Amino acid sequence: DTAVSQTPKYLVTQMGNDKSIKCEQNLGHDTMYWYKQDSKKFLKIMFSYNNKELIINETVPNRFSPKSPDKAHLNLHINSLELGDSAVYFCASSLGPGDGYTFGSGTRLTVV
Amino acid sequence: QKEVEQNSGPLSVPEGAIASLNCTYSDRGSQSFFWYRQYSGKSPELIMSIYSNGDKEDGRFTAQLNKASQYVSLLIRDSQPSDSATYLCALDDYKLSFGAGTTVTVRA
Numbered sequence: 655d656t657a658v659s660q661t662p663k664y665l666v667t668q669m670g671n672d673k674s675i676k677c678e679q680n681l682g683h684d685t686m687y688w689y690k691q692d693s694k695k696f697l698k699i700m701f702s703y704n705n706k707e708l709i710i711n712e713t714v715p716n717r718f719s720p721k722s723p724d725k726a727h728l729n730l731h732i733n734s735l736e737l738g739d740s741a742v743y744f745c746a747s748s749l750g751p752g753d754g755y756t757f758g759s760g761t762r763l764t765v766v
Numbered sequence: 767q768k769e770v771e772q773n774s775g776p777l778s779v780p781e782g783a784i785a786s787l788n789c790t791y792s793d794r795g796s797q798s799f800f801w802y803r804q805y806s807g808k809s810p811e812l813i814m815s816i817y818s819n820g821d822k823e824d825g826r827f828t829a830q831l832n833k834a835s836q837y838v839s840l841l842i843r844d845s846q847p848s849d850s851a852t853y854l855c856a857l858d859d860y861k862l863s864f865g866a867g868t869t870v871t872v873r874a
């Protein structure tokens with residue numbers, strides 16, 4: 655039974671389209687995150703939610719909008735996709751500060 | 767200055783040798799440190815956490831933390847080909863901030 659699951663695993667889309675990535679965790683964690691890993695493999699945080707409340711928004715373009723319907727789910731919607739949005743997006747969850755994160759398997763987004 | 771700096775590598779070691787990975791950080795207030803392993807095309811996987819000065823051992827892995835010098839390191843003893851991966855250092859300052867990673871290749 656997967657702890658943090660993301661869908662879809664791969665996403666290929668044209669510039670200007672809108673797409674969503676979904677994430678669910680069954681670990682009972684309170685905090686969920688979205689990270690972006692670029693082509694140089696650098697992992698950078700985008701958003702964090704604690705029990706459905708947004709607590710971190712790291713200067714991400716407002717074309718990216720996270721939504722957390724409950725503490726087990728965190729979705730990411732991206733409007734007007736650009737070539738530079740191509741990356742691997744990871745969802746993660748944790749119990750809270752000082753606790754290690756559990757990552758989902760990632761969504762490889764390719765914008766053409 | 768970047769928040770977390772790793773020796774960039776890549777690092778190539780023969781099977782059975784010790785692989786040594788280093789990481790320095792800029793925020794003296796950081797309390798929690800982690801090492802993640804990421805195989806190519808896979809997600810990061812937590813392998814070690816360390817919170818206090820000194821050494822912490824888990825199997826073939828030893829994490830070392832020195833808060834006064836602001837560095838954390840990871841030693842992999844008896845390196846195996848299955849240890850070939852990118853190792854990411856991270857610190858928790860209300861979010862996990864990652865270093866750029868060090869790619870390790872273990873030669874059979």
